[in-house]
Amino acid sequence: xxxTLTTHRSRWFLAPLALCMALMTGIAQTSASTGDDAxxxxxxxxxxxxxxxxxxxxxxxxxxxxxxxxxxxTADMDRIAAFALGQYxxxxxxxxxxxxxxxxxxFIVKVYVTRLADYNDEKLDILSAxxxxxxxxxxxxxxxxxxxxxxxxxxxxxxxxGGDYKIFDVNVVGVWLAQEQRSTFTSVIRNNGGDFxxxxxxxxxxxxxxxxxxxSDISAAN
Amino acid sequence: MAGIALVAALAxxxxxxxxxxxxxxxxxxxxxxxxxxxxxxxxxxxxxxxMNRYFFELNKFFDTILLKPVATWYDGVVPEPGRNGIRNxxxxxxxxxxxxxxxxxxxxxxxxTTASRFGINTTVGxxxxxxxxxxxxxxxxxxxxxxxxxxxxVAEGPYLFLPVLGPAPPRDLTGFVVDQxxxxxxxxxxxxxxxxxxxxxxxxxxxxxxxxxxxxxQIERTSxxxxxxxxxxxxxxxxxxxxxGKRDFDDLPDIDNLNFDTNETDSPSAxx
Numbered sequence: 001x002x003x004t005l006t007t008h009r010s011r012w013f014l015a016p017l018a019l020c021m022a023l024m025t026g027i028a029q030t031s032a033s034t035g036d037d038a039x040x041x042x043x044x045x046x047x048x049x050x051x052x053x054x055x056x057x058x059x060x061x062x063x064x065x066x067x068x069x070x071x072x073x074t075a076d077m078d079r080i081a082a083f084a085l086g087q088y089x090x091x092x093x094x095x096x097x098x099x100x101x102x103x104x105x106x107f108i109v110k111v112y113v114t115r116l117a118d119y120n121d122e123k124l125d126i127l128s129a130x131x132x133x134x135x136x137x138x139x140x141x142x143x144x145x146x147x148x149x150x151x152x153x154x155x156x157x158x159x160x161x162g163g164d165y166k167i168f169d170v171n172v173v174g175v176w177l178a179q180e181q182r183s184t185f186t187s188v189i190r191n192n193g194g195d196f197x198x199x200x201x202x203x204x205x206x207x208x209x210x211x212x213x214x215x216s217d218i219s220a221a222n
Numbered sequence: 223m224a225g226i227a228l229v230a231a232l233a234x235x236x237x238x239x240x241x242x243x244x245x246x247x248x249x250x251x252x253x254x255x256x257x258x259x260x261x262x263x264x265x266x267x268x269x270x271x272x273m274n275r276y277f278f279e280l281n282k283f284f285d286t287i288l289l290k291p292v293a294t295w296y297d298g299v300v301p302e303p304g305r306n307g308i309r310n311x312x313x314x315x316x317x318x319x320x321x322x323x324x325x326x327x328x329x330x331x332x333x334x335t336t337a338s339r340f341g342i343n344t345t346v347g348x349x350x351x352x353x354x355x356x357x358x359x360x361x362x363x364x365x366x367x368x369x370x371x372x373x374x375x376v377a378e379g380p381y382l383f384l385p386v387l388g389p390a391p392p393r394d395l396t397g398f399v400v401d402q403x404x405x406x407x408x409x410x411x412x413x414x415x416x417x418x419x420x421x422x423x424x425x426x427x428x429x430x431x432x433x434x435x436x437x438x439x440q441i442e443r444t445s446x447x448x449x450x451x452x453x454x455x456x457x458x459x460x461x462x463x464x465x466x467g468k469r470d471f472d473d474l475p476d477i478d479n480l481n482f483d484t485n486e487t488d489s490p491s492a493x494x
Contacts, residue, residue, distance in 0.1 A: 021365055069319060078482065079477065079480055079481055081482075081483050082480055083480055084480050089482065097482060099385070107446075109442075111444040113322040113443060114440065114443075115440060115444070129448065132474075133478070134470060135478055136477075138471050140469075150361075153467070155469060155471075157471075157474070159477060159478075168477060171469070173462070173467075174458060174459060174460070174461070174462025174463075174467065174469075175458045175459065176458065179454070179458070180455060180458065181409035181452060182455045183266070183450055183451075183453070183454035184445055184446045184447045184451050184454065185446060187447045187449075188446055188447050188450070191447075194445060199446070200447045202447070203446060206444070206445070206446050209443055209444075210443060210444060
């Protein structure tokens with residue numbers, strides 16, 4: 001009697017649950033083909049980025065730490081770093097490689113926090129999202145300005161890594177950022193006779209410059 | 223991400239020749255082009271790099287001692303409405319060149335916009351000092367003969383950086399020269415030893431430099447190789463301008479299996 005009751009009860013519970021599951025898988029399948037999950041991913045990333053830069057009470061260092069965390073979670077840093085080396089991808093030694101990965105991350109954080117700091121209370125509207133093959137997606141969006149400036153187009157190139165989307169590249173009014181990065185990184189290595197250390201020291205120098213730039217920015221603002 | 227102004231700015235110090243290059247970022251559909259694809263181009267196509275770098279440094283030197291100080295002064299002394307009036311006036315003056323190129327590209331709608339803008343802004347806009355046409359749904363766009371050649375699938379050619387002019391690969395240098403012939407003002411001052419064209423060129427350069435003071439500083443500060451950054455940005459911006467802002471996502475490189483551990487060949491073309 002007791003068993004019957006339990007079975008009964010669990011069936012009663014299971015039916016709607018099963019329905020939910022079916023619905024959810026259904027939704028998941030549709031979104032996979034239309035790029036809806038890519039859209040919501042970009043929505044989430046931009047919301048977080050905007051909240052980081054809108055927090056005006058935060059110091060530059062706090063902003064950088066927040067931004068670094070966002071980047072670690074949402075950008076495919078290894079792939080970006082690998083891409084940026086172009087034909088020199090296999091030239092670094094394991095030590096150079098790990099140093100490079102560390103510097104590149106720091107460099108990107110410094111550069112983009114500096115660049116993003118100019119944005120205030122802007123809004124990002126997603127225009128469209130579509131799959132590119134089965135592992136990549138392109139999400140097109142626009143930054144709307146509150147001061148009546150022309151909107152700026154931003155395209156996101158996402159790549160699926162272990163089920164989750166990660167940012168691979170961002171196109172701002174026609175310029176792919178990772179591509180620009182690759183072109184300069186390879187140029188440095190090429191112009192130093194293929195010496196990978198030249199890139200590392202350039203990166204270190206640039207990180208230092210970005211820091212110096214922040215200081216002068218702050219003193220200019222005061 | 224503040225690349226917007228970055229993009230707009232870039233054209234400026236480095237290319238005083240084509241006003242509002244970067245402003246052609248509008249999304250109007252246009253014919254897709256298969257211009258030299260910077261993205262798939264693993265070689266840099268820059269055989270004269272040492273010379274180009276020399277001129278690049280030369281321009282940077284003159285920028286530091288002359289153009290930038292003058293632009294900073296202009297930015298500080300002339301109030302914004304004045305600067306906008308000058309910008310509008312210069313843009314309006316360029317309308318015939320833009321119109322000629324709209325037509326040569328078969329962009330009839332854009333040609334109509336350019337012609338209407340010229341009519342409206344020259345009259346209602348008081349000889350082009352104001353831009354009422356933009357408020358009436360006809361925003362400014364720019365064209366030049368380099369872009370027109372691009373729409374005819376003419377390749378950019380090897381990179382070239384010239385003193386004063388900035389990035390001027392053969393296609394765009396040709397375009398710059400041809401555009402002079404589309405400009406009625408060229409004929410007005412043909413036999414004259416007038417300074418007007420020179421003043422126009424200089425004011426245009428100063429105004430554009432003034433509009434990009436922060437952005438260009440930022441680019442210089444955040445690039446590992448300033449020359450290479452400018453070269454790449456120039457190519458990407460031009461490609462985008464030729465396509466009138468229309469993006470082609472199908473010719474992006476294959477990155478599916480790209481990482482440090484892939485066991486592919488070292489050949490640049492194989493993995494990218």
